[in-house]
Amino acid sequence: MIKSMSTVHELLSKADNISLLDSQLILGSVLGCSRTWIIAHHNDVVCEKIQKNFLSKLKRRMGGEPIAYILGYREFWSQNFLVDRNTLIPRPETECMVEIALEQLPNTPTTVLDLGTGCGAIGITLATERGNWHIIANDISGSALKVAQRNAFNTKNIAFFRGNWCEAIRPGSINLIVCNPPYIERNDNHLNHLEYEPLSALVSPDRGLYDLRQVIKESRSLLVKDGLLILEHGYLQRDKVYQLLHNHGYINIEMFDDLSGKPRIALARFR
Numbered sequence: 001m002i003k004s005m006s007t008v009h010e011l012l013s014k015a016d017n018i019s020l021l022d023s024q025l026i027l028g029s030v031l032g033c034s035r036t037w038i039i040a041h042h043n044d045v046v047c048e049k050i051q052k053n054f055l056s057k058l059k060r061r062m063g064g065e066p067i068a069y070i071l072g073y074r075e076f077w078s079q080n081f082l083v084d085r086n087t088l089i090p091r092p093e094t095e096c097m098v099e100i101a102l103e104q105l106p107n108t109p110t111t112v113l114d115l116g117t118g119c120g121a122i123g124i125t126l127a128t129e130r131g132n133w134h135i136i137a138n139d140i141s142g143s144a145l146k147v148a149q150r151n152a153f154n155t156k157n158i159a160f161f162r163g164n165w166c167e168a169i170r171p172g173s174i175n176l177i178v179c180n181p182p183y184i185e186r187n188d189n190h191l192n193h194l195e196y197e198p199l200s201a202l203v204s205p206d207r208g209l210y211d212l213r214q215v216i217k218e219s220r221s222l223l224v225k226d227g228l229l230i231l232e233h234g235y236l237q238r239d240k241v242y243q244l245l246h247n248h249g250y251i252n253i254e255m256f257d258d259l260s261g262k263p264r265i266a267l268a269r270f271r
């Protein structure tokens, strides 16, 4: 119930089963204030309109909706990326992919393809970190691309287009391909915790390997000689992905763990 006069402290105490951090972030977003401000103004009174807005967002969070969709953004590589229900929420493990990509090639003219860009987190981060690289980013979802384009409003060296993996890209034109494709099996229990995110960004047929296989197969013709492919995959797919890369003629295959020590990233060269 909404009291006409509630303080910041009273509102925050209505949160149940979610972290204090989340409720402070939600209140900060409806007030347009930082978390530090919230902490310093516990006894300030909040008007009825803000209370209503806060309580409705709090209810969504207590119902299990990810905080990123409620706030409308997620931090990735220290930049806030807009997200909505059409985009996957970028994950910290994907930052490892970015790190590996940046280690591979210097800041000299390089053409990079970000396949399945979602909200644009990988492609835009690479474009920001490497001003001399030219990034091309695609996605099959037009709605996700709209979000990515908004995130890139300040980024000159990236271009987006709608496409199905490697279709419509000039053969032999790409130095580096990065891709975090859908790789979860349809009946995987993890999906129960991911119900708010688009299934088309998460699920792939053939035990989660269909899209990985397509990207591995199709990327070959796009890469220049010695071009690189970096893939994110499920933590139980390491050996299968290695085998697929090997069977499709890639060399110098390296498999990397994410920050929690799970095998999640593959790097390979195509000659």
Ligand SMILES: C[S@@+](CC[C@H](N)C(=O)[O-])C[C@H]1O[C@@H](n2cnc3c(N)ncnc32)[C@H](O)[C@@H]1O
Pocket: 087, 088, 089, 090, 091, 094, 115, 116, 117, 118, 119, 120, 121, 122, 138, 139, 140, 141, 144, 163, 164, 165, 180, 181, 182, 183, 200, 201, 202, 211
């Ligand atoms: C796991 S999400 C990754 C999103 C983003 N790159 C990230 O790492 O946060 C997979 C993305 O691939 C896109 N996708 C799925 N099938 C595709 C296809 N056939 N061609 C291009 N993109 C596709 C989805 O729409 C989704 O945005």
